[in-house]
Amino acid sequence: EAEVxxxxxxKITEKSQAVAFWCDPIxxxxxxxxxxxxxxxxxxxxxxxxxxxxxDDSQLPKDRFSAERLKGVDSTLKIQPAELGDSAMYLCAxxxxxxxxxxxxxYFGAGTRLSVL
Amino acid sequence: xxNVEQHPSTLSVQxxxxxxxxxxxxxxxxxxxxxxxxxxxxxPQLIIDIRSNVGEKKDQRIAVxxxxxxxxxxxxxxxxxxxxxxxxxxxxxxxxxxATNKLIFGTGTLLAVQP
Numbered sequence: 001e002a003e004v005x006x007x008x009x010x011k012i013t014e015k016s017q018a019v020a021f022w023c024d025p026i027x028x029x030x031x032x033x034x035x036x037x038x039x040x041x042x043x044x045x046x047x048x049x050x051x052x053x054x055x056d057d058s059q060l061p062k063d064r065f066s067a068e069r070l071k072g073v074d075s076t077l078k079i080q081p082a083e084l085g086d087s088a089m090y091l092c093a094x095x096x097x098x099x100x101x102x103x104x105x106x107y108f109g110a111g112t113r114l115s116v117l
Numbered sequence: 118x119x120n121v122e123q124h125p126s127t128l129s130v131q132x133x134x135x136x137x138x139x140x141x142x143x144x145x146x147x148x149x150x151x152x153x154x155x156x157x158x159x160x161p162q163l164i165i166d167i168r169s170n171v172g173e174k175k176d177q178r179i180a181v182x183x184x185x186x187x188x189x190x191x192x193x194x195x196x197x198x199x200x201x202x203x204x205x206x207x208x209x210x211x212x213x214x215x216a217t218n219k220l221i222f223g224t225g226t227l228l229a230v231q232p
Binding site: 004033040041042043044045048056091104105106107108109110111 | 121149151153159161162163166206208210218220222223224225
């Protein structure tokens, strides 16, 4: 069964350093999402791509976060500089992006757990 | 803004009993309601979903009901087993900007099934 791949699984960094996370969606999925999940809370959408275009980044702290999906396939989320409050699980998800029910089903990766010291 | 409230935050049941988790949503235009199960250290996995034109959906021991008038939906697990222990998240899909939609997640329910 195809899965969303994310790396690294864990990342420890010091504040003010730069970090980057990578996501490879399920093959053929047009829509890609980055979520932040703080311990004890539900995932919060940071950015959504449709192919290579950003369709929603309203919750992305743009002064320090950036995301790209240059060829409309895999994606990178970057934080620079990292702050203590950025410690969380960063989840990537993808969906087919087709009309109908399948359009809405999101498949999640295992996430990257970030600890900022 | 749009939000989804989920209750209870923790739920402990005896093996074999039923468990019910409830969610309410704020956007009356929401049309899709998935439920995800997240085991410790693992990815959220879709376990059941329902669209707004359906009032109830069942898949073996799990079922979801939707009341559009009251804007709430519930997850029902019958004959619970220890392997059902996990965090369960509800979500509501909202549409914006034409064909784009996104999910708003609840805060999660930690279900513990005691053997």
